[in-house]
Amino acid sequence: MIVRMAEPADVPVLAELRDIDEDDLPAYAAWVSAHAGTHLPFVAEIDGRVVGCAWLLVAERVPGNGAMDRRYGDIQSVMVRAEHRGQGIGAALMEAILVEARIRGLLHVTVHSGRRAVDFYLRNGFEHHRQLLLWEPAS
Template sequence: MIVRKSGVADVAVLAELRDIDGDQLDAYAAWVAAHARTHLPFVAEIDGYVVGAAWLLVAERVPGNGSLDRRYGDIQAVMVREEYRGRGVGRALMTAILAEARTRGLRHVTVHSGRRAVGFYLRTGFSHHRQLLLWEPPPS
């Protein structure tokens, strides 16, 4: 298995993994290109076939607390093809993304997980954080 940074060259497979329809491919490709500095896609390949992908959002908090550099990461859009689940693809993607986070000196990395994946993220080094709060607008 190979895990590598991805980008515009892989936009078709990235779109497929996100269930983006072909008629939206050009708009999706434009979004990927426009966000290339902040949204970093990674793909996992087996024998040249992309079997999974995950994104690292690199964002900044307002300077303060004695630091001007308060960059952090957020893992988004993790997808492993169903027939490749349980083979270490997700772990390999997380290893690559967290290595990138360390290289970039990010203060922390968050992930918003569905219930089924919480155990996976805990096993890859994430922990629950008591200070993370969430606001959502009321249903309309």
């Protein structure tokens, strides 16, 4: 298995993994290109086939607390093809993302997880945090 940062040639498979319709591929490719500085896609390959992906959003907090650079990360859109789950691919993607987070000096990395994946993130170094609060608009 190889885990690497995705390249422009990977956009079609990234779209497929996100269930983006083929008709929407040009708009998706434009979005990926426009957000290349903030949304970093990683892919996992086996025998040259992309079998999983995960994204690292790099965002900035307002300068303060004695620091001008207050960047943090958020993990998004982690996907592993069903037939490849349980083989350590998700963990390898998380390792690559967290290495990148360290290289970039990010303050922290968050993830908004579905219930089924919470244990996965806990096994990969994440923990529940008492200060994270969420607001959602009324429907």
